Amino acid sequence: MKRISVDIGGTFTDCFFVWDDIYVDAKALTTHHNLALGFNEALDLACKRAGLDRDTVLSEVDSVRYATTLGTNALIERKGPKVAAIVTHGFEDTIPLSRGRGYGEGLDYTMQQNLPAAERPDPIVPRQLIRSVKERINSAGKIVAPLDPEDVRKTVRELVNEGAEAIVVSLVNATENPVHELAIQEIILDEFPPHELGAIPVLLGHQVSGRKGEYVRSTSTIIDGFLHEIMFHALSQLSNNLRDSGYDKPMLVIHNSGGMAQMNSTDALQTIHSGPIAGVGAAEHLSAETGLGHVISTDMGGTSFDIGLVPEGGVKHYDFLPTIDRWLVSVPMVHLDTLGAGGGSIASYDRIHNSIRIGPESAGSNPGPACYDRGGLRPTVTDADLLLGYLDPENYANGYIKLNPKRSVQAIEDTLCDPLDMDVIDIARVIKDSVDEQMAIGIGKELRVRGYLPEDFTMLAYGGNGPLHACGIARHAGIRRVLAPPFSSVFSACGAGNMKQLHFHERGVHVTFYNATTRTLYDKYDEFNAVVEELEARGREDLVRQGFDGDEVKYRLEVDMRYGNQLLTQAVALDGISRINGVGDVLEIIKTFGDVYSHRFGASSAAPEAGIRCNTIRVASYVDGDVVNFDSLDAGGDRTEPTPVARRNVHFIGHDKALDTPVYDQGALTHEHVIHGPAIVTTENTTFLVEPEWRLEPTRQGAVWFLQD
Template identity: 35%
Template sequence: MTLAKPLRIGVDIGGTFTDLVTVDSATGELSMSKSFTTPADRTDGVLEVLAEGGVSLGDVSQFVHGTTTATNAVVERKGGRVGLISTAGFRDTLEIMRINRERHYDLQWASPVPLVPRRLRFEATERVDYRGRVVTPLDTEALAATVAEMKAAAVESIAVCFLFSFMNPVHERQARDVISRVWPEVPVSISSEILPEIREYERSSTVVIDAYVKPVMGAYFENLETRLASGGMECGVTVISSGGGIVPVAEAKATPVRTLQSGPAGGVIGAAHLGAQSGYRNLLAIDVGGTSFEVSLIEDGVPSRTTEGFIEWGIPFKIPLVDVKSIGAGGGSIARVDPGGLIQVGPDSAGSEPGPVCYRKGGTLPTLTDAYVTIGLIDPAYFLGGRVELDAEAAREAISGQIAGPVGMTTTEAALGIVRVAEATMVGAMRIVSTQRGYDPRDYAMIAYGGAGPVSAVELARELGVGTVLVPRFPGAFCAFGGLCADIRFDFVRSYLRRMEELDLATLTTLSEELVAEGEAAMSRIGVTAPPMMQFTADVRYSGQNFEVNVPFPPGEVTEATIERVVDNFHGEHLRLFGHHKEDEALEFVSLRLAVIAATGKPEFTPPGPQGSAEAKGSRQLFSSSGQIIEAPVFDRSTLPVGWAHPGALIIEEPDSTVVVRGTNDSTAIDDLGNIVVSVAESG
């Protein structure tokens, strides 16, 4: 008898660290490892963290991967050389954008450089009208000559985006056939498959991003698969998608744009699962890693979702996303003094190379981590459980020379100022996803993860009026854990722009049936045989609005009652979001969406028994919430049993993170699942 392979593993590549979480299927035991990310070849970091965790690849039954590789390729402009083919007259859509500016009153502002330069943007003779009717057939002979020209220009991938192709994709499919005949080897992305919905600029940008990262992601995934297989792993790689599901690596290679924000999405899915298991279904999830701060809202156990994002201003994309607000305020975020004499933190980061000054890897600019070390929030001798000793004196010297001196502060005051500026920036991001969208943060608990998340979480919660902070086990590798909580998920969309009173119910029924058929085909393609769950939603707006509100859409045959439900759903959601609605205002139906979901097995939470004495292992001075210097006891998390509790300020250390409670009126406990739960007082 062949025994089932016992290990399920999640690997997440961040800007500073590559994280591993393993789950032993036989015992339920969880374990964690971390290693530095290796930007030159990120697969090196994956293999290093697997070795650090003692993983035998022959024992792996599931490998779930979250990665920022696609995002980094765009941010660093290290993607492929893309050629874009557009409808004649629309060559410059990427540069015209929305005819707006990032900063309206900055005379020195420069428009962002498109991912495809003008010399590599080509036009095709074709036209489809807004109803999907062919007005001008595609000139295939001219297109073949254009492809030959693109081949001579040494493009590495081709993006195709024709006007109104979301209504009728015939010309884009013909164009792909022509490209494949003239140049079979070149990767091709067509907008009617990547994003079959209205809005030409966003559709152009999204298909270009897909083509831009396709050579990079294809090479990365192939290298990863090869190295894992050579190490003895027999199961396939699955990848966390931007929408918070997992898909086989072949699907990720086919549409790599859907791996944007892969890692953060995994963390939010893990937070929703753990929160529900712990009795907290309404959560603000915060992830503070080495390069960024991410926050997301979870309502009744379901993460907020959106269909729009941007990597930087001027490079938008429209794909199904877990709604994560991200800012440059992580542990590696660089601190500086601006021309006005104020301390600024981020958005640029020291990353893993050269990293913060205290890493002793060549970094010279002070960071948030250097500030944490300087004021005692992190023990320099216990970083990564003592595997790496930080240079506290180098951190102090960098802050003293570059921050404290210019602003006329002591080194300690400057370090505290860096922390407070970073935390104020984080609070601002949290208000965007909560109060600015109609949610009261006082109605939510907070779950904090990422290596630096538990350091600041309690003070962030106090500022927002959040009464409870939850810190899971292995917070520094929680995004890797989250991938193991994700279901298989595919998302589909069709635009059908009509005023509500003009909707053709038969056409809408056909559209819904086509989406269901696509979803069933996708699941069948990857070997899922059980009937998946189908979730329909619709994008609706008031006539003349330039944005939509996504609302539930009843499944099945579309009837007048279906539309009445959608209208009621829209008015209710618009009222909740914006505080008003107009029932006599004309509405427009914009797009129909379908999420197709196959459930997967989720990790069980079995807290480990305590290892050693639960007594404090020492103490450190820190600044309390009220600004007083206090002596706080320091505990080792591995020694704290279920039911342990302690009042007042304290520090709890573990190899991948540090929990800091600065409030003398707060209280901390270990719950039944081994989570740290902090009850946050209004006044520290």
């Protein structure tokens, strides 16, 4: 196996490089103006560590996989083209009204309750760029009012004259019959041919989401249209860079569904949060291989802190109506909770509470924290970590970045010392403790809302800052076992290397598995099986187009079910069932739904007497591939204390004075050693902070346990 996997984050570009039995990790600063430059720098460093030439590597490597947060950042910053929307006549206000709840989506619970201060997000498509065409298809897919081509041409010309740079088409009931959306696309391409200058990207709602729900399908398509051009140019830039370096295979892009595909089979919407979700995939793989049990994955990088949940058995949680930024969308996405708390998160003065607020604004990679000495003037979490003694100014990121403590002191003095009437070190302590507590609260909320207890979970701490803050987060969260996994500083990139080529296809349906009124079971097996066959055919077509044999494709059938008229639907994976061939299969589906529902909400919450319905059929089509295998996490045997390479005074939370602390290097992280806190271990890509009353126990492959003494 020869593979390059890259996670392009807001601050660092992480590279995980596999060359047969050689595993190498490397990092470089993200170059936002040209992502290829940061990639080349990280890959050059990885090749140097492996003793290989970059041109040789790119000419012989099996695949190059990219995960990126570029789409996320573009959406937050509203950097994109002018998008217009064409809808069915009479539905012009569906998008702006946003079901009446648009003010709250994407906000935390406290802000959702603050109605007097509620503000809707700035629309991606302004009302004046939403136009309608006279047409109508009913819920059964029959044409009620035919489309008028001249009406469409007139509408399209008006939108172009208004400055539209991309057009989204989302018509009522197009998932049941897309003929009108396809006709509009054909008319637009006839008016603005793709081979001529001025061609306009056209995105159709039924192709982006096959589920019922006009509003969420429209917002999904709008975000896809908004990000389409940005992602196309950025990924094409990366692809051309690979071509110039001798790589002649298709570039693979990680999806937020937990899979990946070639660029020509990727929607821009599928790239949102793809980097952190690759880390959740790696956590799932590690848990399955090593028997870790319940796992909470935490990725602390330079910009954000991402939380993923992998319960025992390695089953990820999916969001089938996730919120992206401030918009509800209908795409299957691995569940992820993101907090604005990373190493680059800016610490500012909160006048209302006379305290320090951490994030969500980040210094990113340019200019970066004040200690980077690149023009940053505001204090960050990294500045606090440096002043507390956790970081080596001469050996940060393997000496790639020299840190300037004077800049950190100046940044804190200029912004925080006077209003808080505290000295620099005390403020640094507050910043460190606050960010740890903020992340622990996020973990506790994520677990308890699903009925889990933090003490039953192993916390995976990865990302460039994960091992540095692991003990502090665990202390606040009440977690007793923390694992820094193998290749922890680039664990999300490692996860990208293990992804399968996978596609989800889904369709909204009205299926009543048990009718409570007539007390009958579902018996229209051919209709159900026809939908499954159609979705499997679409998935197979996607993968065959990418060069796979149709016989290699595997399928997983899932359905979204609910009791009676409940609003809440539960996704159910039907292992072992691909078709309904009789009453036995219907009863097995009902039993599976009941087990999943009762496990999540309690045995007494199931209500089959209200009826059992299915509103979505979903098929995951995938092809298995080679994966990076993880060794056992149980080292066994006697351990000894290694010899420190230095000592320095370090400030810890709960201790008024600095403690004389041993400092170790990479050589201390072997399975024969145990390191008792307080201690610091500095490696090429990250720093392990062992707080008092904790100990470090490395394993054979490079994973490291943080355990309470």
